[in-house]
Amino acid sequence: MNFYLPIAELSVNIFVFLGMGAAVGFLSGMFGVGGGFLMTPLLIFSGIPSAVAVGTEAAQIVASSVSGAIAQYRRRNVDVKLGVVLLVGGILGSIIGVEVVKILRRIGQFDLVISLAYVTFLGAIGTLMMIESLNTIRKSRAGHVASRRSGQHSWIHGLPLKMRFNRSKLYISAIPPFVIGAFVGFLAALMGVGGGFIMIPAMIYLLRVPTNVVVGTSLFQIVFVTAMTTVLHATQNYTVDIVLALLLMTGGVIGAQFGAVAGEKLKGEQLRFLLAALVLMVCLRLAWDLVVEPSELYSISSLTGGH
């Protein structure tokens, strides 16, 4: 059954995109990740213009993280004050990111930049996760228990504008969370991701936020930043396809439920190993397209970008 996408201006088979939404939803439910970093490349591989893929995926991430954010909030796992600081940075980053997308589209380099960004981030994160999960698997076989380092004082504690974040039991400068939020917001707008894969490690290792509030606070920020990014892409680039978003959301919401059940049957390090393998595969595919001589050197676009 075909459906005409009003913004992408393509007639697509709805079952392909429902299925894609369900598959990525399944994986994100299983691994507890947003899935944007898998969905955006998949959309591009399937012929959706990359700018439409990024804009539409922002809307889909709102759908996939909103219920999680509310559940975390109810369980009092959200540090609202820290979340707001991250969010203010995130909105600034998102505004800059959407503007950068607009400029890159106009000069015809958006596809290149998005590929490079994905290769870089997926490559780095996939490799780190792969090493970490292999180490954990090896250690657990040897009978060791991983120990966590206690909080250390670092250069971050020397910065001004200190604020007290009660729920996180932190008294730190507002600058690092603002900068982290801005960076994640920028990536969200540029790459069509939620940015949890940057946000969560940064909160744990740089800000030393207690693990019980990390996920909730990160989701809180992601919902608002991706909502903002959706609106900005819609107003600045006209690249949010509501029909495509709805297909992906429908598939995603259903897939995530089954993924969560499947995820409970696997160990954390095994899950991370599988996710790392998947991330590296997507990374290699994108890298391949960048370095191998394309069969067609020319491309045409009617979207000149910007107004």
Add this chain to the structure above:
Amino acid sequence: MGWIQAAVSTVAVLVLGIATPVAHAALEGTVATEQLEVDVSSRSVAVTSGFNGTELVVFGSVANSRQDSPESGYYDVVIVVEGVMSPVVVRRKSSVGGLWINTASIRFGSLPSYYAIASTRPIDEIADADARNLHRIGFSHVPMQVASRGFSSGLSQSELMAFQESVVRLKRKDGLYVSEDYSVAFIGRSLFRAAIGLPANIPVGPVTARVYLFRSGEMLSMADVRVALTRQGLDRYLHTMSKSQPLLYGLLCVALAVGAGMLGSTLFRKASH
């Protein structure tokens, strides 16, 4: 005899109110020339959410046809269907430090977004290059004016031609530039028809069908007919809203996303209890 013929023709004009050239020719006492009369199966095509391409039948008749049978091959008919004119940016990749990057680009101010040719036989047998160029018949005669050049301004003539050829190649690959020889068929001495497939990815806008009548390389008559290809229904509503009220459209997308996320979790929470 002449006055009888003239009287009959005048009556014909008065009665039918059409085909004045027929009458004129007769009135002037010369041999009646061929005249094309054409129409399409549908003057308006709606692009709705279910739009999956459509078939447009272009048909017409040759007034004062002098051919004996449809198979005689006395006349040649060429039908050119052009979609909305729009600017196009063409980019060329080259290897920079091991990566394939867009390094050159040309912007063509306006070229047909869709271009289909149907003819009674191959167009180069019907008319010479000058005639084809004059009437914009054939992929190599599609107008492509360079509007601006990006990145590298010093493109040679041969490189420019490579860009123009790439447009045709890519458009053909997308099914937007199509040609079919022998697809126009005469049904009677004067009646002919051709079916032209408008693909699902055709850009929305006015579509023009130009019909040419040739005889031994000479263009005898030309007629055109326009088809309005417009968005309708939900698709029109969403597309218009996204352009004219982008803020509201963006907020609608977010509201839909929040709704879908909440609805999904509520449904599944109930199901698992």
